[in-house]
Amino acid sequence: MRSQKLIPALALALGLAVPAVVAAAPTAGATTSSTTCSVEFYDLDASAVDEVDGKDELRLEVGSRIFPTSWVNMNAGSDADPVDFDYASVNVSSSSSLAWNLREVQPPIVKSGFNLGTIIVYGSDCAGLSKGQSVIVGGIVSGTHDSYYEYNLRFRMTGL
Numbered sequence: 768m769r770s771q772k773l774i775p776a777l778a779l780a781l782g783l784a785v786p787a788v789v790a791a792a793p794t795a796g797a798t799t800s801s802t803t804c805s806v807e808f809y810d811l812d813a814s815a816v817d818e819v820d821g822k823d824e825l826r827l828e829v830g831s832r833i834f835p836t837s838w839v840n841m842n843a844g845s846d847a848d849p850v851d852f853d854y855a856s857v858n859v860s861s862s863s864s865l866a867w868n869l870r871e872v873q874p875p876i877v878k879s880g881f882n883l884g885t886i887i888v889y890g891s892d893c894a895g896l897s898k899g900q901s902v903i904v905g906g907i908v909s910g911t912h913d914s915y916y917e918y919n920l921r922f923r924m925t926g927l
Contacts, residue, residue, distance in 0.1 A: 800894055800895055800896065801861065801896045801897065801898060801926030803859070803860050803890075803893070803927045804858065804861070804890065804892075804893030804924045804925060805857075805858055805927055806856065806858070806865060806888050807854070807855065807922060807923045807925070808834065808849055808852045808867075808922060809849065809905070809923040810848060810905075810919075810921045811825075811839075811847040811852075811869075811919070811921075812847075812918065813841045813842065813843055813844060813845045813846075813847075813916075813917075813918055814844075814917040814919070815909075815914075815916050815917045816841060816843055816914075817871050817913050817914060818871070818913050821842055822841070822842055823841045823842075823871050823916070824838040824841075824871065824872045824874055824877075825838060825869060825871060825883075826838050826852075826870045826872055826877075826879070827868065827869060827870070828867070828879060828882075829857055829868070830865070832855075832857070833870075833879060834852045834855035835851065835852050835853040835855075837877060838872050838874065839851045839852060841918075859888065859890040860890050861890045861891055861893055862890060862891075864887050864888060864889045864890055865888045866885050867885065867887075867888060867920070868882050868884070869883045869884055869886075869908050869918060870882055871883050871912065881912060883908055883910065883916060884908030884909065884910060884918075886906050886920050886922070888904055888922055888924065889904075892904055892924055893925075896924065896925070898927065899926060900925070900926050901924060901926070902923070902924050903923055903924075904921070904924055905922050906919075907919055
């Protein structure tokens with residue numbers, strides 16, 4: 768008779784003790800949230816271009832920096848990747864923001880050019896990221912200058 772009472776008592780004791788140990792153990796891979804992120808140009812897709820010749824010459828401006836050193840030719844349907852814009856990248860804190868301006872230049876004189884539109888990247892989007900974790904942000908830049916244009920501009924934010 769004793770063994771019948773002893774087994775349920777041990778099972779009950781073990782059942783209560785095991786969850787307490789598991790609850791106290793840290794979650795595997797848990798890290799703290801980032802307060803700074805790297806913001807990298809990720810992708811640019813052209814739906815329609817600004818110039819009537821069917822080709823835009825583009826640069827990105829963030830702060831006082833302009834990417835690339837020359838320009839990127841885009842036609843309707845074109846796709847640009849990080850290599851095209853010299854791997855444009857800047858850091859942002861979780862309490863600030865960055866304005867990325869898409870600019871149309873007029874070669875052969877390449878300066879900052881005409882601002883086609885701006886995408887604001889908010890540092891608060893990186894506040895919930897762990898170190899190394901990333902998220903894609905961005906939006907559509909559109910309007911009329913020489914003619915109607917539309918670009919989908921995206922950035923990768925990675926927790927530091």
